[in-house]
Structure formats: C-alpha cells, structure tokens
Amino acid sequence: MTSVQNETGVLAGEPRMLIDGELTETAGGATFDVIHPASEQVAGTATDGTVEDMARAVGAARRAFDETDWSRDKDFRFNCLMQLHAALEKNQERLRRILITEVGCPVTVSGSQIESPIAEVKHWAEHGRDFDYLVDNGVHETPLGPARRKLHYEPVGVVGAITPWNVPFYLNIAETIPALMAGNTVVLKPAQLTPWSGSELGRIVAEETDIPAGVFNVVTSNANEVGAALSADPRVDMITFTGSTATGRAILAAGAPTVKKTLLELGGKSAHIVLDDADFNSSLPLAAMMACVMSGQSCILPSRILLPRSRYEEGIEILKTSMANFPVGDPWTPGNMQGPQISETQRQKVLGLIKSGIDAGARLVTGGGIPEALPVGYYTEATLLVDVDPDSQIAQEEIFGPVLTVTPYDTDDDAVAIANNTIYGLSGEVSSADVDRAFSVATRMRTGNVTINGKSHFGIDSPFGGTKQSGLGYRNGTHGYQEYLAIKTIGMPE
Numbered sequence: 001m002t003s004v005q006n007e008t009g010v011l012a013g014e015p016r017m018l019i020d021g022e023l024t025e026t027a028g029g030a031t032f033d034v035i036h037p038a039s040e041q042v043a044g045t046a047t048d049g050t051v052e053d054m055a056r057a058v059g060a061a062r063r064a065f066d067e068t069d070w071s072r073d074k075d076f077r078f079n080c081l082m083q084l085h086a087a088l089e090k091n092q093e094r095l096r097r098i099l100i101t102e103v104g105c106p107v108t109v110s111g112s113q114i115e116s117p118i119a120e121v122k123h124w125a126e127h128g129r130d131f132d133y134l135v136d137n138g139v140h141e142t143p144l145g146p147a148r149r150k151l152h153y154e155p156v157g158v159v160g161a162i163t164p165w166n167v168p169f170y171l172n173i174a175e176t177i178p179a180l181m182a183g184n185t186v187v188l189k190p191a192q193l194t195p196w197s198g199s200e201l202g203r204i205v206a207e208e209t210d211i212p213a214g215v216f217n218v219v220t221s222n223a224n225e226v227g228a229a230l231s232a233d234p235r236v237d238m239i240t241f242t243g244s245t246a247t248g249r250a251i252l253a254a255g256a257p258t259v260k261k262t263l264l265e266l267g268g269k270s271a272h273i274v275l276d277d278a279d280f281n282s283s284l285p286l287a288a289m290m291a292c293v294m295s296g297q298s299c300i301l302p303s304r305i306l307l308p309r310s311r312y313e314e315g316i317e318i319l320k321t322s323m324a325n326f327p328v329g330d331p332w333t334p335g336n337m338q339g340p341q342i343s344e345t346q347r348q349k350v351l352g353l354i355k356s357g358i359d360a361g362a363r364l365v366t367g368g369g370i371p372e373a374l375p376v377g378y379y380t381e382a383t384l385l386v387d388v389d390p391d392s393q394i395a396q397e398e399i400f401g402p403v404l405t406v407t408p409y410d411t412d413d414d415a416v417a418i419a420n421n422t423i424y425g426l427s428g429e430v431s432s433a434d435v436d437r438a439f440s441v442a443t444r445m446r447t448g449n450v451t452i453n454g455k456s457h458f459g460i461d462s463p464f465g466g467t468k469q470s471g472l473g474y475r476n477g478t479h480g481y482q483e484y485l486a487i488k489t490i491g492m493p494e
C-alpha cells in the first residue's frame with residue numbers, strides 16, 4: 001500500500017461490506033453518498049446494504065460461532081487480534097484521513113479517535129489472554145454431600161454491534177474488539193453518516209488478518225431498518241449499542257421477544273457543578289474547551305454549567321471569553337480544535353434548540369448562529385446561554401452541539417438537585433479547591449461517572465456506563481470485558 005503519511009485531504013474509504021469473509025456489494029449494487037461536512041461535498045460512496053444482507057451476515061456469524069473453534073481457541077484469537085493491531089498501526093494515517101473526511105473531526109484532536117483505539121486492540125488482546133476463565137467458587141454442603149462449584153466464563157454468542165457517528169472508529173473498536181477477544185462472533189452495523197470507519201475495519205480484517213470468515217462482519221446501510229433487523233434477529237444473542245436513548249429503547253424492545261442481553265451506552269445531559277471555592281480560571285476555560293472540541297458531539301460532555309450565585313457574573317465572563325475565542329475552522333488545518341457539525345440536519349437541530357432556549361427566557365451571551373467567516377461547511381458558533389431554567393427544553397434535551405447552558409444555584413444541595421433533575425445519568429463534573437468537598441458532592445450525583453477538577457474518569461481500565469436512561473451495563477475495565485461473557489456455574493464432586 002502507498003504511504004499516506006504525508007498526504008492531507010479528503011480520502012474515500014472502503015465502499016464494500018464484509019460478509020462471511022468476503023468484501024461485497026449488495027445485490028443490485030445500491031450505494032449511498034458520504035458527505036465531507038467541512039466542504040459539503042460528496043467524498044465517495046458506501047454500500048447501501050439491505051435487510052437480506054444483514055440476514056446473511058448474521059447467518060455467517062452464527063455459523064462461525066457454532067461450527068468453528070473461534071469461541072474455544074483463545075491463543076488463536078490473541079494472535080489474530082495482535083495481527084489486527086499491527087495492521088491498524090500500518091493503516092493509521094489512512095484511517096485518520098477517513099475519519100476526518102466523514103466526521104469533520106479536527107486533525108489536531110484526532111489522536112483520541114485513532115491512536116487510542118488502535119492501542120486498545122492490543123490492550124483487549126492481552127486482557128483476554130490473561131483473563132481467568134475458570135474460577136473456583138468453593139465448596140458448599142448439599143443433601144447429597146459436599147459440592148464444589150466452578151465458574152466457567154464463556155462467550156455469549158453472536159454479538160450485534162450498532163454504532164453512532166460521533167466517534168465512529170473508536171466506538172467500532174470499543175464495541176467489537178472485547179467481544180471478539182472474549183470468543184464471540186460479531187456483526188457490526190456502523191452509522192449511516194460514517195460507514196467507512198466500519199467498512200475500512202472490515203477491509204483490514206479481511207485482507208490483513210487470519211480472522212476466519214464469518215467471525216467479523218460489517219453491514220453498511222442508509223436505512224435504520226437494517227440496524228433494527230440486527231437487533232430483532234433471533235440468531236443474535238447480544239446487542240451492544242451506543243447512540244440516542246430513543247434508539248436504545250427501540251433496541252431493547254426489539255430484543256425483548258428473544259430476551260437478548262443488551263449493553264447500552266445512551267444519551268447524557270451532564271452537569272458541571274462549580275463550587276463557590278473553585279479556581280474559575282482553570283475550570284471554566286477547560287469546560288468551554290470540552291464543549292467545543294468534537295463540536296459538542298459527545299455524550300459525556302458536561303453541557304450544563306451550574307454556577308454559584310455569589311460568583312455568577314464572574315463565571316459567565318470567563319466562559320464567554322473562552323468560547324468566543326475558540327479556534328474553529330477547517331478540520332485539516334492544524335491548530336483548529338472545533339470543526340463542523342456532522343450534517344446540516346444536526347446543525348439545524350442545534351440551532352433550533354438554541355432558539356428554544358432563548359424563547360424560554362435564556363440570555364444569549366455569545367454565539368447562537370453560523371460563523372460568518374465559515375459560510376461553507378456545517379459550522380456552528382460556540383454558544384453560551386445563561387439564566388437557563390433547569391426545567392426548560394434546552395436544559396433537558398441533549399444538544400450535541402458546541403453549546404453550554406448556565407444556571408445559577410444557591411447552596412450545594414441546590415446544585416445537586418439541579419444536576420439530578422434529568423432523565424439522564426451518564427457523567428458529571430465537580431470543581432472545587434477542596435477535593436473532599438467535591439468528592440462528597442460527586443457521590444450525591446446520580447450518574448455513572450464523575451470528573452473532579454478536570455481529572456477525567458475515562459480510561460480503558462475503568463468501567464464506564466450510565467445510570468437512569470443513559471444506559472445499561474459497562475464498557476472498559478474487566479467489568480466491560482465480562483459483559484461479553486456468560487458465567488456457567490458447574491457443581492461437581494469435591
């Protein structure tokens with residue numbers, strides 16, 4: 001392959017799907033366009049797979065699970081995933097250009113979406129190699145005498161992975177690699193807006209690894225019905241999904257008739273409680289940055305800033321300065337840290353929510369529209385809305401744009417109550433000069449994760465999941481690995 005190390009610019013990804021070991025088009029050859037959000041131009045096409053293609057892929061995964069040694073041969077799986085890791089490293093710059101092309105992610109901040117997930121492939125291979133799949137659970141007395149119990153960890157079976165468009169390559173890896181290493185077979189259905197981060201992974205698996213036919217399949221499609229077919233197929237044992245809460249509910253319902261194990265990482269509306277003793281000059285510029293990188297298209301973003309009334313205007317001034325000066329522009333230009341929204345539909349959704357906030361009485365401090373200097377590309381101004389009513393739509397609905405809302409509070413108890421006033425429970429943040437005080441507030445937030453003073457909770461070795469309507473189950477850490485395993489308890493003579 002030619003090196004793309006020093007090339008820049010739009011790059012089309014693999015247009016074919018991977019089904020049963022073959023890179024394939026759909027019967028009839030239908031495709032759909034992939035748009036580069038920074039130029040609004042068509043960058044290339046992906047296969048518009050059908051429900052029949054999905055059925056074929058699930059059949060292949062079922063066969064590979066039931067009839068090959070994949071589920072039983074841990075050493076082979078380790079070797080295959082290390083091969084994949086090496087192949088991904090070789091393809092790293094190509095993958096980066098594909099990511100920027102389909103997402104508009106700025107090159108400057110692309111490391112967490114390329115280098116990090118590639119490193120995670122090796123992490124999961126090693127984690128799975130070293131995992132203890134047979135655990136002695138001791139002896140207990142039964143009417144027929146003592147019995148020893150052994151816990152045998154086994155793969156769940158066929159795993160359907162449905163991924164969103166915001167961090168597509170990272171999530172394709174995060175949802176499929178631990179599943180594969182645990183011995184499952186996988187069908188990946190990438191999001192419509194970002195098919196190549198999935199199909200390119202399929203190409204690399206097919207061309208550069210010994211992963212057997214049917215073990216890993218990728219079905220791209222422009223139709224939601226194809227993801228729905230995966231989540232309802234009786235031959236699928238488990239669905240792992242990241243996306244909106246609405247789609248998560250549909251996936252749970254579709255899996256109910258066959259009682260599918262379901263791992264869901266859904267929406268968020270996380271609060272950042274800035275306590276009255278916090279160092280505003282370090283915590284608030286960081287809060288503004290978090291809202292703008294990835295154009296706010298992040299489920300864990302603490303998008304609701306809660307400021308103490310005693311220091312309210314001081315906090316707003318710092319946030320305003322940080323947001324108004326944030327480097328936005330062409331994702332290919334080093335230094336830009338905010339790119340476009342992924343699509344015009346998404347941008348209009350963000351602008352509509354900003355308007356709803358203003359209509360509900362919020363004060364617009366900066367932003368609120370389309371940057372004048374960037375008429376081409378789906379750019380949105382970094383936007384600060386203050387005096388936001390905690391019950392209003394903009395304080396309740398996930399925006400997925402570079403928008404922060406600010407609400408004042410009087411006491412720590414008030415702040416916790418406002419933070420918890422949401423159907424979501426994904427993340428949260430607390431800032432304070434007193435870490436014990438911040439920790440105590442963190443324990444009262446009904447969320448799966450909290451960051452204190454910018455020290456992020458997020459990492460491959462720690463469980464990550466949501467409470468309330470933000471999810472079910474965990475990714476990462478050994479908890480995350482075990483999601484892809486079933487426990488068989490075997491009782492036997494001592």
Ligand code: ADP
Binds near residue numbers: 245250251
């Ligand atoms: P968004 O609304 O931001 O596009 P979604 O949560 O709807 O995010 O999409 C995430 C993923 O879920 C995508 O891969 C999409 O194709 C898929 N999807 C959408 N609707 C369904 C459904 N009813 N069943 C299964 N998957 C779906």
